[in-house]
Amino acid sequence: MNRREFALGLLAGMAASSASNTQASKAQTVSTTEDGLRPDLTRYSTQELKVGGQTIRVRAYEGLPTVAKPVEPDYQALNLYIPEAYFQGGRIAGFTARTAPIFLPNGVGGYMPAKPGSLVNRMPGPPGEAPAPSASAMALARGFVVAAPGARGRTLQASDGRWTGKAPAAIVDLKAAVRWLRHNADRLPGNVERIVANGTSAGGALSALLGASGNLPDYEADLRALGAAPGRDDVFAVSAFCPITNLAHADEAYEWQFEGLREYRNIAISMLDFRAQRTEMIGQLSDAQLTLSGEMREAFAAYVNGLGLKTPDGGPLTLEPNGQGRLREHIAALLQASAQQAVDGGRDLSDSAWLRVQGGRVQSVDFSAYARTVGRMKAQPAFDGFSLETGENQLFGDARVDKRHFTAYSLRHSTVSGAARADAGTVKSMDAMQQLLDARAKVSPHWRIRHGSLDRDTSLAVPTLLAAAARQRGAAVDLALPWARPHSGDYELDSLFAWAEAAVRQPA
Ligand code: DHB
Secondary structure, eight states: OOHHHHHHHHHHHHHHOHHHHHHHHHHHHHHHHHOTTSOOTTOOEEEEEEETTEEEEEEEEEEEESBSSOSSTTTSEEEEEEEGGGGTTOOBTTBOTTTOOEEEEOOOOTTOOBOOOOSSOOSOOSTTSOOOOOHHHHHHHTTOEEEEEOBOOTTOBOTTSOBOSOTTHHHHHHHHHHHHHHHTGGGSSSOTTSEEEEEETHHHHHHHHHHHSBTOGGGHHHHHHHTBOOSOOOOSEEEEESOOOOTTTHHHHHHHHTTTOOEEEEEOGGGOSTTSOOOEEEEEOOHHHHHHHHHHHHHHHHHHHHHOOBOTTSOBOOOOTTSOSHHHHHHHHHHHHHHHHHHHTTOOOTTOTTEEEETTEEEEEOHHHHHHHHOBOSOSSSSSOTTSOSHHHHHTOOSSOSOOBOSHHHHHTOOSTTOOBOOHHHHHHTOHHHHHTOTTSBOOSEEEEEOOTTOOSSOTHHHHHHHHHHHHTTOEEEEEOOTTOOSOOSOSHHHHHHHHHHHHTSOO
16 A cells, blocks of 8 residues: 555545544644645535535535745635545545546636635526536536636735736646645545646636646746745646637737728627626727738738647648638638537528538538628737737736736837836746647646637637647647637536546546
């Protein structure tokens, strides 16, 4: 029996006998005083949750500090939910205390601060119906341990006026949580070599970033300053819904997709969080903006060609300066597959003029017509605003400056006198795409990326290039553009967990 099995045996024994419980908690109190990152695990509450017809009892450890010297304690913390069965020597779906995978959802939206997650689904249900079980509740029902960390975000400010959640704070906090799990692995159920990160939008970008940047030294100084546990921070699998990533090139990707479209239907900046109510604002790009849009499209083609990425069947993912080419055809094929699945499921797509459907088969996709139909949501540029007006500008501030540029292009066109630009290292540390291209990173071997066919928050090229880059690093990547889904996440949970279960049963 190795040390870890012994400790888990002890935990199971604790639950069975109150006498040994007292003994064990004494031993743990001693270790708590020695190491604040190994808290007293005899303190928990019991929660019961109903998922489908099943009632699951879990031990809830909430608000566990993930770093020894937090600057924002409410956010640099973890909620941990563990099925009671694992303390009793039990099994769920074939998993045991030793083998149970760990589902690690982050609740970040809009690069805003996020507190550690609970088991409650915060998305409203259909009118008159209760909300569906949350992804975390589903995970527990399927035998996962749930570790839901908080993360700092772009609007946090200390009482002395310093900004505390600017890039790369959020990913540093998530990495600290992963290290905390490994630091406590010997005395908690759950297999720290089978962590499945999950998130949506900005949170999807962060789950992808966890999978892209394992153990990179870029974050070490920040982690050390916060008193994070030493050790590895790589994760086994990534689930990313509509990741708002590749911020260094997302503006170009947006112009490439929506080339020539003048009208945009935007949302108020304060509403960037995907969970919040959205207020639509309709605007028109000026002639000058349309000219710049053409420049950006050409820059995007040059960027894509420089990446040297491939399609799943080995074809080159390239673009011509006019925006045509293999990447475009690849994305059109992904949309075609999505439409075919909808048709196979009985949907009538005859009102989608950008598709040609004949005899129940989707024959072709007109990508330009698709882009016109879904329409552009953001002005130009979409992410690094010339007047520092976007959420991303605020993400890339620093301790003293609220908002900065993060691309050379927008700095050049800035309308804000004295505007600064975040340094390249900070932009890289926030970008899953750039980290995937860093050969030193330990990359997750399993990725699942979902980006709805109606999502206009970023170009479809962003998840597509991310998938190709992960594949190039040897990962198994499952990418799809689910039919008629807008910018959203945590849907099709049966499919999500079927993928996660198949992944975690593979060797690393
Ligand atoms: C989110 C949405 C955006 O359009 C964006 O630019 C950043 C984040 C979000 O929903 O998290």
